Amino acid sequence: MPSSDPIATAGFTAPVMADVASGTQSRAGSGSGVGLGSASAPGAVSGEPPPREGGHDDLLDRVAEWGPADTPAGPLHLVPARLDRDLSLISRWMNDPAAAAFWELAGPQGVVEEHLRAQLAGDGRSVPCVGVLDGTPMSYWEIYRADLDPLARQYPAGPHDTGIHLLIGAVADRGRGLGGLLLRAVADLVLAQRPSCARVIAEPDIRNTPSVAAFLTAGFRFSAEVDLPAKRAALMVRDRSLRLRL
Numbered sequence: 001m002p003s004s005d006p007i008a009t010a011g012f013t014a015p016v017m018a019d020v021a022s023g024t025q026s027r028a029g030s031g032s033g034v035g036l037g038s039a040s041a042p043g044a045v046s047g048e049p050p051p052r053e054g055g056h057d058d059l060l061d062r063v064a065e066w067g068p069a070d071t072p073a074g075p076l077h078l079v080p081a082r083l084d085r086d087l088s089l090i091s092r093w094m095n096d097p098a099a100a101a102f103w104e105l106a107g108p109q110g111v112v113e114e115h116l117r118a119q120l121a122g123d124g125r126s127v128p129c130v131g132v133l134d135g136t137p138m139s140y141w142e143i144y145r146a147d148l149d150p151l152a153r154q155y156p157a158g159p160h161d162t163g164i165h166l167l168i169g170a171v172a173d174r175g176r177g178l179g180g181l182l183l184r185a186v187a188d189l190v191l192a193q194r195p196s197c198a199r200v201i202a203e204p205d206i207r208n209t210p211s212v213a214a215f216l217t218a219g220f221r222f223s224a225e226v227d228l229p230a231k232r233a234a235l236m237v238r239d240r241s242l243r244l245r246l
Contacts, residue, residue: 058124059123059124059125059145059148060124060125060127060143060144060145060162060194061193061194063078063080063127063129063143063193064079064080064127066078066189066193069185069186069188069189070185071133071181071182071184071185072181073133073134073178073181073182074133074134074135075133075134076131076132076133076134076182076185076186077131077132078129078130078131078141078143078186078189079129079130079131079132079137080127080128080129081116081120081128081129081130081140083113083116083117083120086116086130087109087112087113087116088109089130089137089169090112090116090130090140090169091105091108091109091111091112091113092169093140093167093169093170094106094111094112094140094167095107096169096171098171098174099167102205102208102211103167104230116128119142125144125145125148125149126142126143126144126145126149127142127143127144128140128141128142129141129142129143131166131182133182137169138168138169138170138173139166139167139168139169139173139182140166140167140169141164141165141166141167141186142163142164142165143162143163143164143186143190144162144163144164144165145160145161145162145163146161146162146163146201147159147160147161149163150228150229151163151201151203151226151228154226154227154228154235155223155224155226155235158198158199159196160194160196160197160198161197161198161199161200161201162190162194162197162199162200162201163200163201163202163203164183164186164187164190164200164201164202165202166179166182166183166186168182175210177217179210179211179214179217179218180213180214180215180217180218181218183202183214183215183217183218183220184217184218184219187200187218187219187220187238191238191240197240198239198240198241199237199238199239199240200220200237200238201235201236201237201238202215202220202235202236203226203228203233203234203235203236204233204234204236205231205232205233205234206225206231206232206233206234207232212234212236215234215236216236218238219238219242220236220237220238221236221237221238221239221242222234222235222236223235223236223237
């Protein structure tokens with residue numbers, strides 16, 4: 001593996017800089033949550049992914065170059081996912097029963113591979129990432145253009161609205177407040193790195209009360225209930241204009 005890669009393949013040795021959030025995609029996905037969720041890549045195209053060179057994810061202002069987000073639990077680095085390095089880990093997380101209930105990606109590795117490959121082969125409007133917190137890979141994220149997603153038909157979307165999905169991987173990391181911390185940090189990171197983005201959007205399953213609560217803790221507001229093909233979702237919004245007050 002090239003030395004410039006922020007995470008080493010064997011054991012995921014973290015970068016000097018590291019680090020975090022939660023949700024699911026609209027597919028409009030069937031779930032979403034802090035440690036729970038479900039989705040298929042927005043605007044994704046199936047097929048063999050092309051090499052992802054530096055500017056391939058310009059629709060999201062180069063997530064790979066965002067750097068760490070500071071959190072009370074340590075630095076969080078969003079590292080764009082790679083099939084050769086991350087597939088086994090993400091598949092294991094998705095097969096946890098609590099995650100499977102919302103993300104609906106349980107089963108053999110090929111299920112998760114298809115989900116990731118669709119995003120990696122797309123035009124960069126959705127970037128799957130592993131969240132490395134204080135040197136340890138512990139969460140799966142999807143950062144996506146909500147205004148270019150089918151979700152945009154369900155609310156008055158604005159240009160460059162950015163969506164986030166989060167799965168906290170390890171059971172030991174759930175239920176202790178990490179979801180809210182990470183979601184706030186990642187939402188702040190999105191707003192800092194994407195000056196054209198006025199709002200960060202999420203759409204957890206309305207039944208996923210821990211996820212909805214975590215978004216509220218992270219400074220999101222409940223905007224509406226929306227019907228998506230695979231779920232009834234709580235539309236959660238973090239406004240740039242309110243980020244210092246919530």
